[in-house]
Amino acid sequence: MSLLQRLRPAALAAPESGIVRVINHARGREGLIPLWAGEGDLPTPAFIADAAAQSLQAGETFYTWQRGIPDLREALADYVARLYDRPTAPERIFVTGSGMHAIQTVIAALAGTGDEIVFVAPLWPNFAAAAGLAGARPVEVPLEIRDGAWRLDLVQLAAAITPRTRAIFLNTPNNPTGWTADAQTIRAVLDLARERGVFVIADEIYSRFFYAGTRAPSFHDEMRDDDPVIFVNSFSKNWAMTGWRVGWIEAPAAFGDVVENLVQYSNSGVAAFMQRGAVAAIREGESFVASQVERAGAARDLFCDALLATNRVRLVKPEGAFYAFFAIDGIEDGMTAALRIADEANVGLAPGAAFGPTTENYLRACFHRRLDEVEEAADRLVRWIGRAT
Ligand SMILES: Cc1ncc(COP(=O)(O)O)c(C=O)c1O
Structure with a gap:
């Protein structure tokens, strides 16, 4: 061998x-x-890179908070509150080393061998591959083109949920189709998750790239704080930071210790100087x-x-x-x-x-x-x- x-x-x-x-x-x-x-x-943009460079030069080069530096968690909580008109506590925010790392961390928290995660496809390939690496089975529910638009068949989605299902992964706006779930679809997916006792992993990293309004409809619009919804997000797209590898999770504050441990045992936190750049992106990047x-x-x-x-x-x-x-x-x-x-x-x-x-x-x-x-x-x-x- x-x-x-x-x-x-x-x-x-x-x-x-x-x-x-x-x-x-x-x-x-x-x-x-x-x-x-x-x-x-x-x-x-320079204002983001400069904030990171200044932090680096000022010696912010030590181990840092696993959940993210407080300034960034606060900035992100304000951002969510502003964008979705929804008060959000910094304790709900966890900084990760990219959107991909956010996804991997959430999968690690929810699903392992023998579990299933239902996802809506076509989809950027990394989610299903990461689920597979964790031992879970990604179960695809295909979008279909009907009447000139991509559509999600909610009956098919419901039928894909089995006793093994731990979560529904929904990427909206979607990479690659651009399909964007409307408020009614989001409500229906949320109801399904509530009824069937599964989580929603909401990948809304393209929410700002929406062409019929300032941002796409979101689970933030429909949910309560105690709903089983976990958001994965990223600095990559909105602020032209793909190479930085910084993202975040928004989840119930009660998950804090678990997320902290999962971060500790994967990348052990995101470099503080990069998080300073991320703060500038949020505070000055509109x-x-x-x-x-x-x-x-x-x-x-x-x-x-x-x-x-x-x-x-x-x-x-x-x-x-x-x-x-x-x-x-x-x-x-x-x-x-x-x-x-x-x-x-x-x-x-x-x-x-x-x-x-x-x-x-x-x-x-x-x-x-x-x-x-x-x-x-x-x-x-x-x-x-x-x-x-
Ligand atoms: C739908 C979706 N989710 C998550 C990501 C991950 O973004 P990143 O790891 O660059 O933060 C991407 C990147 O292309 C994406 O298209």
């Missing part, structure tokens, strides 16, 4: 990200417009967020309208997040198409298979970039579609 084969089966079985396969195929190619990753093109969302909205229209005008794509214009998720008529295999589009059109896309088995013919484009680049990418794609079909 090789050393590799002696690793844990769940670790060996962790799926390869289909997105990375395309990136590795065409990385560094001259003139390629990369729409494959889930991030914008702007670096973190106009930056607004400008990001406005630009993404313009890019959405430009990109989606260009593709739709070909009459050869199936694409629901996203209500939220910053992705166009589309299928091209006549193309069955999104992975082969993504590799070809990188080679022949010099545009980098993510293959639909990365987001679940029901969308293998799809492609995802992140349009959160400079408008002239988005326009050029759309032109190249439209020309490629014209040649390919």
